[in-house]
Amino acid sequence: MMSSPTPRQRAIWRVFLECAYALIDILDHELQEEAGMTLRWYDVLVNLEEAERPVRMKELASRILASKSGLTRVIDRMEEAGLVERTRPAEDRRAIEVVMTPKGQEALHAARAVHRRGIYEHFARHLDDAGFESLRDVLESVHEHVRPLRPGRISGTPRSPLS
Numbered sequence: 001m002m003s004s005p006t007p008r009q010r011a012i013w014r015v016f017l018e019c020a021y022a023l024i025d026i027l028d029h030e031l032q033e034e035a036g037m038t039l040r041w042y043d044v045l046v047n048l049e050e051a052e053r054p055v056r057m058k059e060l061a062s063r064i065l066a067s068k069s070g071l072t073r074v075i076d077r078m079e080e081a082g083l084v085e086r087t088r089p090a091e092d093r094r095a096i097e098v099v100m101t102p103k104g105q106e107a108l109h110a111a112r113a114v115h116r117r118g119i120y121e122h123f124a125r126h127l128d129d130a131g132f133e134s135l136r137d138v139l140e141s142v143h144e145h146v147r148p149l150r151p152g153r154i155s156g157t158p159r160s161p162l163s
Helices: 007-035 039-051 057-063 071-080 102-122 129-149
Strands: 084-087 097-100
Touching (some): 007 102, 039 057, 057 097, 071 084
Antiparallel strands (some): 084 097
């Protein structure tokens, strides 16, 4: 017989889920209003920066925090905005790689200040050191369980914490 979460577990789950979705919505809104980009664009740029090299579309899809569906359209729009470029590597003309442009680097730098302020304002300032440690300890085992289960993800591929 399958077990079911207790009422208390469901209540805590709802608080967690509401906080997670609210933070995503708030940070996305602030980035759009103040830096002219979405949280998804920011995620792509952070991952390209961390890679320090062109990244194949398939790898980028496994790295980003958001769903990979629609990634091609996102990259289309980012390329139109001059933030990224797509290239085909000489060794594999079937593959498509994405690289951040200098304009993308400038946009990322400006957006990072907005994003980090948002992380502090809406998350970090509400926890003390003990709260952070407790939260990390609690979420670590859940993270280790869910990370490889995400559809379309390559197990073990590092993903940015959207720093």
